Amino acid sequence: MTKIANLSLNDGQRIPPIGFGTNVLRGRKGIDSILTALDAGYRLIDTAQSYDNEEIVGAAVVESSVPRQELVLTTKITDAHQGYQQTLDSLEVSLAKLKTDWVDILLVHWPNVQDFERSLETWRALIDLQQAGKVTTIGVSNYTPDLLQRTIDASGVVPALNQVEFHPFLVQKDLLAYCQQKEIRIEAYCPIARAERAGHPVLQHLAAKYQKSPVQIMLRWHVELGIVPIPRSENPDHIRGNFQIFDFSLVEDEVREISGLNENYRIIKPDKSPPGW
Numbered sequence: 001m002t003k004i005a006n007l008s009l010n011d012g013q014r015i016p017p018i019g020f021g022t023n024v025l026r027g028r029k030g031i032d033s034i035l036t037a038l039d040a041g042y043r044l045i046d047t048a049q050s051y052d053n054e055e056i057v058g059a060a061v062v063e064s065s066v067p068r069q070e071l072v073l074t075t076k077i078t079d080a081h082q083g084y085q086q087t088l089d090s091l092e093v094s095l096a097k098l099k100t101d102w103v104d105i106l107l108v109h110w111p112n113v114q115d116f117e118r119s120l121e122t123w124r125a126l127i128d129l130q131q132a133g134k135v136t137t138i139g140v141s142n143y144t145p146d147l148l149q150r151t152i153d154a155s156g157v158v159p160a161l162n163q164v165e166f167h168p169f170l171v172q173k174d175l176l177a178y179c180q181q182k183e184i185r186i187e188a189y190c191p192i193a194r195a196e197r198a199g200h201p202v203l204q205h206l207a208a209k210y211q212k213s214p215v216q217i218m219l220r221w222h223v224e225l226g227i228v229p230i231p232r233s234e235n236p237d238h239i240r241g242n243f244q245i246f247d248f249s250l251v252e253d254e255v256r257e258i259s260g261l262n263e264n265y266r267i268i269k270p271d272k273s274p275p276g277w
């Protein structure tokens, strides 16, 4: 198995350079996909309360021979559970479903743009859960620089992670620069843009050059930028192939060329997006 180095976080913890997304995974097939991912070498597993599949992640953790301490389980507080006490209560439910005593990474799934004070209360609960040892690392998802700054100003605590949509067709340059300055690690969801544009000639050309697939080129591009991609797949060949990105590297010009594919193309469009989205 390829030996890969973990990346640092601003809270002193470390995170694997790639994770496995689980949105829409269900039932026995979902458990088997997670087990295939663990066999392939993934150690970071991404779920959320709203995916309604924390149980299958928990089942895979129990079935897997990988020790729990080696896993980095992520879940996210859903909108309906935002607020201080609701967050504390909902984490207990998540822990029971995940069959674990602690969560490695807990994120606020979406900012409440109409009532951001509620998201700040949620954040305060995450800080307390971290201090209580129920959560190792805390962060947010879908936050803009402005909302990150408001969170930092209100709490004095800098999120360790911001999970956002990020791929060659949505290169959030300003957000990346802000996060780099604050040492907030970006995790990329939809990192391969659901493979919709894998046929792009730039990706095809680099794939041929490195004897890799266009999807592997996209995932390696994230790695070169210090971003953690969390691709999802139910296809065992895709699951294994998506992890085979640590035996080659892209040169600076190629990284720049892929970043140049940006079209501000978003797959996930919330009903209410924050200003500056």
Ligand SMILES: NC(=O)c1ccc[n+]([C@@H]2O[C@H](COP(=O)([O-])OP(=O)(O)OC[C@H]3O[C@@H](n4cnc5c(N)ncnc54)[C@H](OP(=O)(O)O)[C@@H]3O)[C@@H](O)[C@H]2O)c1
Residues within 6 Å of the ligand: 020, 021, 022, 023, 024, 046, 047, 109, 141, 142, 163, 164, 188, 189, 190, 191, 192, 193, 194, 195, 215, 230, 231, 232, 233, 234, 235, 238, 239, 241, 242, 268
């Ligand atoms: N924080 C948030 O608000 C948020 C929002 C969206 C997603 N997420 C997280 O991010 C994860 C990833 O995002 P995503 O699932 O939306 O999109 P994605 O990972 O960009 O794409 C998944 C799709 O790509 C296909 N695929 C995967 N590997 C492939 C390969 N090597 N070749 C061809 N097709 C391939 C999969 O089909 P096959 O199964 O056939 O391989 C699947 O249809 C989610 O699972 C979830 O955990 C978070």
